[in-house]
Amino acid sequence: MTPFHAGLYQCAYYTTGDILSERSDSLLLVVTGLYGAPSLSAQPSPVVASGENVSLSCSSNLTSGTFHLLKEGAADPPGHMEAKPRMHAGRWWAIFPLGPMNTSHGGIYRCYGSLSTYPNVWSQPSAPLHIEVTASRPKDYTVENLIRMGVAGLVLVVLGVLLFQARNDTRKTHDAARMGTQRQQHTVQSGGALEPI
Structure with a gap:
């Protein structure tokens, strides 16, 4: 795979009499591993009580582009967030808010970064971040x-x-x-x- 393979794909077939069928749904092919991996962290903590909120922070030294958040084993498409023009220690940041949390939010998350010029060419994945959702905290x-x-x-x-x-x-x-x-x-x-x- 190279960056030139990334993009949207569709397929179709020829019927009898060389008539082209309708096109299939689009399939987005993403190529990863071309840039350095971003960092992924959770605020306030990767262990969160059911019903509370957590924010996943993805940061990279990429100059511009989009951050992509993926959960392992999830059927949902990846979440996307534009990198804010906000720099801290030479890095760009994007925040993915999650919640109110329930057990379905638990699992392993990774984030990727991409340049605005090549949105389907992604960086290496961040280190995996395990989010654990515990039972609701008893009210104090x-x-x-x-x-x-x-x-x-x-x-x-x-x-x-x-x-x-x-x-x-x-x-x-x-x-x-x-x-x-x-x-x-x-x-x-x-x-x-x-x-x-």
Whole structure:
């Protein structure tokens, strides 16, 4: 294979009487291995919980063109993304967002790069990147539990204050009644007479 073999192919056949049949669907033939391999990485991690998102980052020192993302064993056509004119440390970058993740997203991914002048001539493949999709992470209820505990503590404090105040008010009423009784007894003992009001 050479770069000149890359491109779209169709076939047809001649029927009786040299009549040409309809053409077949187009078949894209890609030639790989002509440029250096790009790098492929996953953010935030190649291990991702079901329902979350992950981004696959493909980078290369190719000056322009398209990045191609392929999953091993997948029947889907490769994903394509134009290289952004964004350079970091002399490399071009393209991001492939995936998600929300489910078990079908798991597997081995590779990316390729191609020049804009030869879109069907691809680089060598990147090193394989294994994406693992795990069960959904249990929800972290720490903050909610802390809020609930704080509210419960506040309610207990308020109830304690109300109980203390009610007890204090009862004691004051009781003390006032006892003082009134003692005054009456003292007045009677000293010979005084209580006049009706």
